[in-house]
Amino acid sequence: MGPRPRNGPARLRPALAGAISIKTMRRMLARLALAALLLPTSAPGTITRRRPTPRRPSQDQARCADPVAGVWVGRRYWDAWGEWVVFTLTIRHVQGSADALEGTIENHAWEGPRSQTQPRPCEANALDVVIAQPAVGTWSAGTLSFHGTSWRVARQACRGWSRYNLDHFQGPVDPASGTFTSVNNDGGRDRDTPYIFRRIQCL
Numbered sequence: 610m611g612p613r614p615r616n617g618p619a620r621l622r623p624a625l626a627g628a629i630s631i632k633t634m635r636r637m638l639a640r641l642a643l644a645a646l647l648l649p650t651s652a653p654g655t656i657t658r659r660r661p662t663p664r665r666p667s668q669d670q671a672r673c674a675d676p677v678a679g680v681w682v683g684r685r686y687w688d689a690w691g692e693w694v695v696f697t698l699t700i701r702h703v704q705g706s707a708d709a710l711e712g713t714i715e716n717h718a719w720e721g722p723r724s725q726t727q728p729r730p731c732e733a734n735a736l737d738v739v740i741a742q743p744a745v746g747t748w749s750a751g752t753l754s755f756h757g758t759s760w761r762v763a764r765q766a767c768r769g770w771s772r773y774n775l776d777h778f779q780g781p782v783d784p785a786s787g788t789f790t791s792v793n794n795d796g797g798r799d800r801d802t803p804y805i806f807r808r809i810q811c812l
Contacts (some may be wrong), residue, residue, distance in 0.1 A: 610661060647758075649776045662780075671784065671788065673808065675702070675812070677702075677710065678701055678811070678812045679810055679811045679812045680697065680699050681698040681789055681809070682807060682809055683698075683773055683805055683806035683807070684696070689721055690720075692721075693718065693721065695717045697715040697716075698715075698752055698755060698778070699811055700712040702756060707748070708748050710755060711743075711745050712744050712746075713742060714755070715742070716740040718738055719735070719736055719737040720765075721735070722737040724795050730766075732781065734767060735768060736768050737765070737767040737768070737802050737804065738767075738769035738772075739764040740761070740773055741761055741762075742745070742757030742775060743758050744756060747760060748782075751781050752779065752780065752781055753782050753789055753791070754777065755777075755778050756775060776796035776799070777793065777794050778804065779791055788805060788806065788808075789805070789807075792806050
């Protein structure tokens with residue numbers, strides 16, 4: 610098939626262009642703009658602009674009704690030994706007391722570089738052990754004191770410890786942010802060693 614021959618309307622195009630005046634074109638454009646403004650942009654009752662989704666507070670920012678009862682987690686890395694330690698304090702009030710506390714202290718320790726924030730499968734007899742301690746403490750004038758009374762090996766995935774010094778954490782609590790800014794004194798390598806705990810669960 611050859612090229613389609615030009616028909617009548619194509620030959621009339623120059624005449625039509627000359628017949629529309631500039632004034633008429635401006636009037637047509639104004640009408641089109643007005644019509645565009647009057648067109649509905651969305652169905653009635655719908656919101657066209659998406660509102661930002663409120664950020665849910667993370668667990669460590671959650672506020673609890675009680676200033677100290679709950680599960681608290683603090684961690685640090687020991688460069689001198691190449692060890693991670695993660696402490697978990699589970700704190701409850703002694704029944705009938707607002708100041709006396711009881712619960713547990715758990716210490717999960719493992720060897721590895723600073724970048725290894727979780728233990729790996731046992732390699733070359735590296736340290737990976739969980740120490741559990743029943744604990745007691747007090748809550749007075751915004752200060753929390755919580756210490757272990759005995760210890761046992763709760764889990765040992767690799768090499769563990771043959772002896773252990775009981776932990777004793779003490780410091781102020783900020784209930785609004787759910788943080789416990791403490792120091793630990795265990796009579797061993799922890800001497801006024803700072804640990805910042807964040808509450809991850811209310812009790």
